[in-house]
Amino acid sequence: MLKDYLHKIKLCAACPKMCRFACPVAEVEKKERVTPWGKSLTAFLVLEGKLSYDDPDVVDTFYSCCMCKNCKSYCLVDDVDIPAMIQAGREEIVAAKKEPEEIKQFLVHFKEFNNPFGKDLKTPHPSLSPEGRGGLSDVLYFTGCSTLLDKDIFNSTINLFNKTGQGYSIFSDCCGFPLWASGYAEDARGLMAKVKEAVLSSGAKKIITSCPACAYMLKSIYPAIGFNLSAEIFHISQFIEILAKEGRLQFSRKSDIDTAYHDSCFLGRYLNIYDAPRNILSELAFLKEAAKKKEYSICCGAGLYHFKPKTAKGITDIALENIKQADAKQMITACPTCKRIFSEALADEISVKDLTELI
Ligand code: SF4
Numbered sequence: 049m050l051k052d053y054l055h056k057i058k059l060c061a062a063c064p065k066m067c068r069f070a071c072p073v074a075e076v077e078k079k080e081r082v083t084p085w086g087k088s089l090t091a092f093l094v095l096e097g098k099l100s101y102d103d104p105d106v107v108d109t110f111y112s113c114c115m116c117k118n119c120k121s122y123c124l125v126d127d128v129d130i131p132a133m134i135q136a137g138r139e140e141i142v143a144a145k146k147e148p149e150e151i152k153q154f155l156v157h158f159k160e161f162n163n164p165f166g167k168d169l170k171t172p173h174p175s176l177s178p179e180g181r182g183g184l185s186d187v188l189y190f191t192g193c194s195t196l197l198d199k200d201i202f203n204s205t206i207n208l209f210n211k212t213g214q215g216y217s218i219f220s221d222c223c224g225f226p227l228w229a230s231g232y233a234e235d236a237r238g239l240m241a242k243v244k245e246a247v248l249s250s251g252a253k254k255i256i257t258s259c260p261a262c263a264y265m266l267k268s269i270y271p272a273i274g275f276n277l278s279a280e281i282f283h284i285s286q287f288i289e290i291l292a293k294e295g296r297l298q299f300s301r302k303s304d305i306d307t308a309y310h311d312s313c314f315l316g317r318y319l320n321i322y323d324a325p326r327n328i329l330s331e332l333a334f335l336k337e338a339a340k341k342k343e344y345s346i347c348c349g350a351g352l353y354h355f356k357p358k359t360a361k362g363i364t365d366i367a368l369e370n371i372k373q374a375d376a377k378q379m380i381t382a383c384p385t386c387k388r389i390f391s392e393a394l395a396d397e398i399s400v401k402d403l404t405e406l407i
């Protein structure tokens with residue numbers, strides 16, 4: 049509930065806006081109310097009964113956050129967590145049936161195929177048929193939905209498991225993040241309960257994801273709502289490092305192509321994984337860093353494409369400008385969503401690949 053964040057909201061609403069220039073939404077929309085401070089002040093006035101979810105601007109303010117957590121990197125005020133507060137507000141907006149039409153449409157779209165892309169993602173992957181699964185193993189490759197959309201990431205990850213003799217089984221349903229982040233907490237919980245049952249019955253002790261948002265959901269949100277998966281969660285970049293340290297994986301010869309790495313919000317700011325992808329990349333390519341990197345990396349904008357595409361595109365453009373400053377010939381991400389957004393925006397200007405595709 050939003051009132052659970054009252055103390056933090058008060059701290060933020062009274063702050064001299066130290067993160068003012070950190071918010072990509074505010075940078076694109078140029079409105080005070082969508083800055084992190086503006087969001088907290090709006091939340092405070094809702095809690096004080098001075099504003100309500102009947103006001104479309106209030107609702108828009110709560111949906112004007114790509115949950116990138118960049119404000120947190122500049123915030124010196126303990127415990128202020130804008131995305132968590134935004135999430136709580138969105139849940140209340142949905143409960144009051146006041147969410148924007150685009151969000152309602154998103155839910156309808158999601159329910160058709162149980163993913164945010166509104167299409168069947170499994171049929172094109174023969175390995176996901178029951179007889180084609182990788183067999184019993186205590187390692188579960190949790191593709192989620194966004195990885196299925198990118199056959200190159202899926203195939204290179206499966207090749208990696210096969211090449212290193214790593215047994216695996218596959219789970220390919222959505223982790224629930226898109227519903228949860230949109231404020232559809234009850235729908236998300238229903239989906240997550242099914243995921244939990246499937247994961248527990250698989251007997252997995254290690255879960256590997258390609259998608260950083262899946263890793264964050266499984267590692268942090270599932271246990272937070274009482275869904276213990278009894279397994280260690282790894283992003284694929286961490287697992288590759290383990291395979292290399294165990295001597296099960298040798299990197300191929302280093303290419304001299306200038307390569308920029310983009311830190312995804314969830315892998316970086318949420319999971320604090322900055323070194324693993326860089327350690328791997330530095331064995332495979334000539335790494336050039338973007339001006340804003342690691343905890344200051346700029347969001348690709350993905351979190352807003354469903355309901356504010358113009359703002360999302362503006363954020364993507366800012367992120368690309370940052371990456372282009374590295375003057376690299378290729379861009380590597382460790383997130384299927386970042387790869388999709390940047391590939392579509394860049395066309396053939398710079399090649400965009402996932403880390404696994406280099407191995
Ligand atoms: S997020 Fe932190 S730095 Fe930004 S306005 Fe709020 S308290 Fe201040």
Ligand code: SF4
Nearest residue numbers: 071113114116117119
């Ligand atoms: S999480 Fe990102 S989009 Fe949301 S308020 Fe913070 S900086 Fe802005």
